[in-house]
Amino acid sequence: MKLILIIADGIGDVPIREFNYLTPLEHGTFPHLDRLAREGICAMMHPLRRGLPAGSDTAHIAILGQDPLKTYRGRGYLEALGVGIEPTSGAIGFRVNFGTVEDGIVTDRRAGRSPRHLDELSREVRETVDIGVPFSFRAATGTRAALVLEDEGLSPEVSDGDPHHTGVYPLAIEPLDGSDAARRTASLLNSFVSQAHEVLRDHRLNAKRIEAGDLPANFLLVRGAGVRPAVPTFQEQFGASAACIAATALIRGVARCFGFDLIDVPEITGEYDTNAQAKAEATIDALKSYDFVFTHFKPTDTASHDGDPVKKEAMIEKLDAMIATIISSIPDPHDTVIALTGDHSSPCVVKDHSGEGVPFVMWGGRVRTDDVARFDERSCAKGGLGHIFAEDIVYLMMNQANKVKKFGA
Numbered sequence: 001m002k003l004i005l006i007i008a009d010g011i012g013d014v015p016i017r018e019f020n021y022l023t024p025l026e027h028g029t030f031p032h033l034d035r036l037a038r039e040g041i042c043a044m045m046h047p048l049r050r051g052l053p054a055g056s057d058t059a060h061i062a063i064l065g066q067d068p069l070k071t072y073r074g075r076g077y078l079e080a081l082g083v084g085i086e087p088t089s090g091a092i093g094f095r096v097n098f099g100t101v102e103d104g105i106v107t108d109r110r111a112g113r114s115p116r117h118l119d120e121l122s123r124e125v126r127e128t129v130d131i132g133v134p135f136s137f138r139a140a141t142g143t144r145a146a147l148v149l150e151d152e153g154l155s156p157e158v159s160d161g162d163p164h165h166t167g168v169y170p171l172a173i174e175p176l177d178g179s180d181a182a183r184r185t186a187s188l189l190n191s192f193v194s195q196a197h198e199v200l201r202d203h204r205l206n207a208k209r210i211e212a213g214d215l216p217a218n219f220l221l222v223r224g225a226g227v228r229p230a231v232p233t234f235q236e237q238f239g240a241s242a243a244c245i246a247a248t249a250l251i252r253g254v255a256r257c258f259g260f261d262l263i264d265v266p267e268i269t270g271e272y273d274t275n276a277q278a279k280a281e282a283t284i285d286a287l288k289s290y291d292f293v294f295t296h297f298k299p300t301d302t303a304s305h306d307g308d309p310v311k312k313e314a315m316i317e318k319l320d321a322m323i324a325t326i327i328s329s330i331p332d333p334h335d336t337v338i339a340l341t342g343d344h345s346s347p348c349v350v351k352d353h354s355g356e357g358v359p360f361v362m363w364g365g366r367v368r369t370d371d372v373a374r375f376d377e378r379s380c381a382k383g384g385l386g387h388i389f390a391e392d393i394v395y396l397m398m399n400q401a402n403k404v405k406k407f408g409a
């Protein structure tokens with residue numbers, strides 16, 4: 001039995017006035033999502049607990065079968081893993097933004113969102129900065145980057161240097177507890193940030209950015225300290241081989257913690273222009289070598305954060321076309337299970353994650369069916385699986401493949 005998990009990030013929504021008080025899923029026409037609902041079994045899925053808005057990181061840990069309340073240790077390590085840094089298991093990871101500082105004041109937290117020359121500037125920082133302990137620093141998508149400190153006696157219990165708004169000074173990084181490790185980590189980070197500023201401030205590549213009409217990327221805003229979550233791999237848990245197809249660094253990082261191989265598809269971007277057909281083909285291709293393939297679709301969440309329901313509906317159409325290709329390419333529906341849901345709801349009117357449940361469907365294999373014929377919020381709430389939690393998902397799927405060990409005798 002082959003298992004495909006598709007997560008459409010932030011797909012759940014709430015009634016929208018310009019859609020006559022329907023959600024994007026209820027308003028649009030998505031024949032292939034509806035086919036999964038009609039032929040499969042549906043549910044309302046709650047990522048962590050009912051009403052609790054989940055981050056994409058904690059939601060994905062739960063979706064992959066582990067309790068984030070017990071295992072989650074911050075976002076920075078996951079982000080670093082996702083951009084291809086290979087931290088040791090004791091390392092501390094941080095999220096970083098290239099920002100713009102003028103006269104000491106943060107004027108733009110994302111350096112005008114232009115990634116021009118950031119790879120080269122990251123290399124300059126790596127080669128020039130010396131804080132006395134090994135570190136990795138790498139540019140990621142957009143103006144994001146990731147930093148990893150590798151040493152004994154470090155702690156993730158430090159505050160952010162990123163003030164999270166503009167018009168103020170960057171913050172000095174402070175220890176959050178009284179430990180020597182937290183004090184030492186804060187001091188190393190402050191040294192890293194100030195040395196990096198020296199490197200970036202008058203760098204010729206920043207002069208080139210300004211010439212090209214971009215803002216200078218002259219300051220590193222550090223936040224989101226994290227260490228590796230203590231989760232078992234899919235091989236250890238279920239004896240299953242697993243692969244992930246995702247563009248978003250955070251999701252790639254979570255998948256790697258669970259022992260997934262990452263499959264790189266150049267045309268997938270995680271943005272509105274992502275090539276969903278390439279993603280569908282990569283999913284089908286990966287099924288030849290892996291028991292479990294997890295395919296992540298990001299732009300539904302981006303449209304939600306942009307507060308644009310028309311765009312969100314267009315992105316769900318793109319998802320629907322991706323599902324069409326996957327369904328038509330699988331060799332045998334009785335030997336393949338597709339589960340589709342989101343990691344959380346992201347209502348366009350909220351422009352952020354919310355605590356409402358997310359439609360869920362499981363199709364193929366030997367699944368029981370129900371009377372639900374549409375994949376949307378009001379229909380899936382009447383689904384045969386009722387209300388489920390994210391941690392149930394891999395069990396429901398692995399059970400189809402007889403890969404869940406019996407509990408008891």
Ligand SMILES: [Zn+2]
Pocket residue numbers: 009010055056301343344
């Ligand atoms: Zn998400």
